[in-house]
Amino acid sequence: MTDERQGSVGVVDSVLVALADNTRRELLQLLAAQGEATATTLAESLPISRQAVAKHLAVLDAAGLVSGSRVGREVRYAVKPATLDATARWMTMLAADWDRRLAKIKHIAEAAERRDTP
Amino acid sequence: MTDERQGSVGVVDSVLVALADNTRRELLQLLAAQGEATATTLAESLPISRQAVAKHLAVLDAAGLVSGSRVGREVRYAVKPATLDATARWMTMLAADWDRRLAKIKHIAEAAERRDTP
């Protein structure tokens, strides 16, 4: 199993790195809108070359956010919601964890205050 | 106001960029664990210099993930769960959107298949 401890490396890292780029997010949006598309098609909707798009798709594929399947001489890419969803879950969990800790610390601080100024 | 459309720039961008770095995530973890800490303190728990930590904290602050408050000659930083939570929500919504579109497209494809092979 992949351990997957909070802030360490892993699947989450690659997803976040992939999502950190605006062009890649636009690419995902286009893919989600069209269902399936090739690198060349996508490049026509963006101000960058086909090769640049291909590289981005490789990154997204490595992160598990998209997957490509060869059909004849072209490669159709499609979005994979599961990975994004998993990352969203991880984030929600993390935020909840922070909240828990903050609440606990605040509680301790208040207790100390009550003790100092009775 | 900041518009804040789906895949375009904005708050989400800065948060994702901030989270894309592993050192920054470790920093957040440390902060969440300790409640409050200064740049120098945090630097002692990491293999990098105080200045590097300060830069990272600046990025996290700009993204709204932490906030620092001056106490005497030192600056105490603390985690801000709200922003992370908002981003997590955004992601969940996005994943759901992808799922919706995928389902619709699949439906269309099946309909076409039924029509082609009656």
Next chain:
DNA sequence: CCGATGTGCAACCATCGAGTTGCTGGCAAG
């Protein structure tokens, strides 16, 4: 078979970002 179209690979360039060192300025404790 031959041309057109789409991918993949490699080299190359420019910029960005993480990290460093070095110095200055403020605040506090002696």
Next chain:
DNA sequence: CTTGCCAGCAACTCGATGGTTGCACATCGG
């Protein structure tokens, strides 16, 4: 007042990354 932390620039190095061009390879259509 002086000494010692702590924070805040500023300049610099260097590897990662987004982007480009050029070419070779496969596949479809005539």
